[in-house]
Amino acid sequence: MNILAIDTSTNVLGVGIASNEKIIGEYITNIKRNHSTRVLPAIDFLLKDCGMDIKEINKIIVANGPGSYTGLRIGLTIGKTLAWTLNIPIVGVSSLKLMAASARYFDGYISPVMDARRGNIFTGLYEYKEGKLMQAVDDQHIPTEEWCKLLKTFDKPVLFLGNDVVIHEQVIVNQLAKQVQFAPITVNIPKPGELALLAKDLKEKNVHSFAPNYLRLAEAEAKWREKTN
Amino acid sequence: MNDLYILGIETSCDETAAAVVKNGTQILSNVVASQIEVHKRYGGVVPEIASRQHVEQITIVIEEAMRQAELNFSDLTGVAVTQGPGLVGALLIGVEAAKTLAFAHSLPLIPVHHIAGHIYANRLVKEMTFPLLALVVSGGHTELVYMKEHGHFKVIGETRDDAAGEAYDKVARVLSMPYPGGPHIDRLAHEGEANIDFPRAWLEEGSYDFSFSGLKSAVINTVHNAEQRGETIEPADLAASFQTSVVEVLVEKTVRAVQEYQVNQVILAGGVAANKGLRNHLTERIAELGNVDLVIPPMNLCTDNAAMIAACGSVFFEKGIRADLSLNANPGLDLESFNR
Numbered sequence: 175m176n177i178l179a180i181d182t183s184t185n186v187l188g189v190g191i192a193s194n195e196k197i198i199g200e201y202i203t204n205i206k207r208n209h210s211t212r213v214l215p216a217i218d219f220l221l222k223d224c225g226m227d228i229k230e231i232n233k234i235i236v237a238n239g240p241g242s243y244t245g246l247r248i249g250l251t252i253g254k255t256l257a258w259t260l261n262i263p264i265v266g267v268s269s270l271k272l273m274a275a276s277a278r279y280f281d282g283y284i285s286p287v288m289d290a291r292r293g294n295i296f297t298g299l300y301e302y303k304e305g306k307l308m309q310a311v312d313d314q315h316i317p318t319e320e321w322c323k324l325l326k327t328f329d330k331p332v333l334f335l336g337n338d339v340v341i342h343e344q345v346i347v348n349q350l351a352k353q354v355q356f357a358p359i360t361v362n363i364p365k366p367g368e369l370a371l372l373a374k375d376l377k378e379k380n381v382h383s384f385a386p387n388y389l390r391l392a393e394a395e396a397k398w399r400e401k402t403n
Numbered sequence: 404m405n406d407l408y409i410l411g412i413e414t415s416c417d418e419t420a421a422a423v424v425k426n427g428t429q430i431l432s433n434v435v436a437s438q439i440e441v442h443k444r445y446g447g448v449v450p451e452i453a454s455r456q457h458v459e460q461i462t463i464v465i466e467e468a469m470r471q472a473e474l475n476f477s478d479l480t481g482v483a484v485t486q487g488p489g490l491v492g493a494l495l496i497g498v499e500a501a502k503t504l505a506f507a508h509s510l511p512l513i514p515v516h517h518i519a520g521h522i523y524a525n526r527l528v529k530e531m532t533f534p535l536l537a538l539v540v541s542g543g544h545t546e547l548v549y550m551k552e553h554g555h556f557k558v559i560g561e562t563r564d565d566a567a568g569e570a571y572d573k574v575a576r577v578l579s580m581p582y583p584g585g586p587h588i589d590r591l592a593h594e595g596e597a598n599i600d601f602p603r604a605w606l607e608e609g610s611y612d613f614s615f616s617g618l619k620s621a622v623i624n625t626v627h628n629a630e631q632r633g634e635t636i637e638p639a640d641l642a643a644s645f646q647t648s649v650v651e652v653l654v655e656k657t658v659r660a661v662q663e664y665q666v667n668q669v670i671l672a673g674g675v676a677a678n679k680g681l682r683n684h685l686t687e688r689i690a691e692l693g694n695v696d697l698v699i700p701p702m703n704l705c706t707d708n709a710a711m712i713a714a715c716g717s718v719f720f721e722k723g724i725r726a727d728l729s730l731n732a733n734p735g736l737d738l739e740s741f742n743r
């Protein structure tokens with residue numbers, strides 16, 4: 175079983191290949207550069223380096239949001255077109271869950287963070303239980319302050335992680351003080367190897383209708399709904 | 404020579420489209436998923452919503468195009484895709500899908516310019532004879548393109564502000580017509596009389612460029628002034644007067660270019676080619692010139708589709724135009740950059 179993992183949810187570009195429960199290759203960059211010119215060349219490069227042909231891939235996993243709208247669509251379009259044309263299954267997983275997966279040995283809750291502008295974040299709450307990553311609170315689009323107030327009601331330490339945490343650090347510290355911990359920079363970068371491992375237990379998606387989980391309406395639609403309600 | 408089978412993919416605006424064309428002229432399939440109903444409530448195409456729709460349609464549309472063509476990927480010669488111009492987020496979906504298919508099946512990837520595609524839609528109807536002149540009119544474009552041979556483009560005139568189709572949609576909004584307003588104005592214009600004297604923007608002597616924003620403002624002012632005076636203008640007359648002004652400029656500039664460049668064939672392309680006023684007037688004027696051939700493709704080939712991209716891609720393929728896996732969508736793509 176060869177699994178191809180693709181993550182383009184944030185500025186991090188990640189491609190990974192797992193072969194029979196073993197991660198055999200990862201390609202990661204953490205720079206602000208156009209994904210559209212780089213994802214397929216990265217897949218091509220990694221496959222070649224691993225001595226593998228694209229037709230030997232048996233399953234695809236894509237981090238399907240939330241995240242950058244354009245970024246998500248690039249990874250998803252590549253993933254679903256590959257899955258459809260190679261006639262292999264595709265699965266998707268929360269981009270926040272993928273981020274949380276890096277904090278395997280943290281004893282407490284994990285809150286992965288993506289900036290959503292104007293004091294808002296995309297986040298969710300996760301926890302490793304007996305080596306398995308479990309969801310404690312659903313992924314959501316929420317003001318940072320409101321999120322922290324919710325976390326205060328839990329009596330467990332919370333690890334914040336992600337490249338965008340710095341943007342909200344002050345608010346988080348003010349609200350949560352000693353309850354909060356921040357991840358080291360290496361943990362802030364989602365790992366495509368972790369993504370490949372997450373593919374195991376997931377249910378296959380309908381390849382045609384598979385779309386990003388944006389967690390937020392398009393601005394025009396939100397305005398239209400406001401006006402008509 | 405072997406037969407050429409090109410899969411075309413087009414997602415530059417609000418249609419998700421895929422098609423297979425044989426030898427650049429024969430349509431084996433031509434599938435279009437229109438988003439018009441989705442965008443109607445917003446009064447125009449919303450780029451973010453268009454992009455979201457494309458992701459959900461892209462594999463369905465390609466699958467249907469391949470099924471109708473009764474081909475496998477191993478039968479294809481190459482994959483052609485609209486690289487630009489258009490909405491960048493929308494273009495990206497087609498570009499990524501095309502690159503992925505080219506990669507998965509080791510097929511050549513051919514980038515296509517959207518306007519070149521519109522022009523090549525004509526080749527699916529009738530062989531092109533050079534030199535020719537193409538008038539491309541749509542919601543996003545108004546261009547006069549001269550071609551001395553296959554795959555060689557010279558833009559001799561383009562709009563300096565609004566595209567003709569854009570002006571139609573804006574005037575339709577003033578008349579409280581639903582989006583897209585072009586067809587409504589066209590229909591209404593035939594019921595009215597062109598009795599309001601709107602400006603014609605001829606621009607400098609000898610220029611083949613267009614400008615429709617002055618005309619659009621004149622129409623809006625006329626409506627507002629009438630409202631203030633408590634008068635009513637017959638909408639059909641307004642539509643007829645507006646249409647006459649647009650069509651006259653488009654047709655006369657085309658006729659002048661036909662004479663200056665001594666072309667054998669005139670091609671009308673783009674969504675506005677459906678406009679009856681434009682078709683009729685252009686047909687009349689070109690007929691007066693004598694031995695110039697006018698080609699107007701059927702409606703489904705005038706509006707955005709992928710058969711035109713595959714048709715153009717077939718010519719580009721033979722010219723050796725290729726892209727690699729780093730191909731990016733380019734909303735401001737230059738037509739003449741494809742000349743070889």
Ligand SMILES: [Zn+2]
Binds near residue numbers: 521541706707
């Ligand atoms: Zn078009």
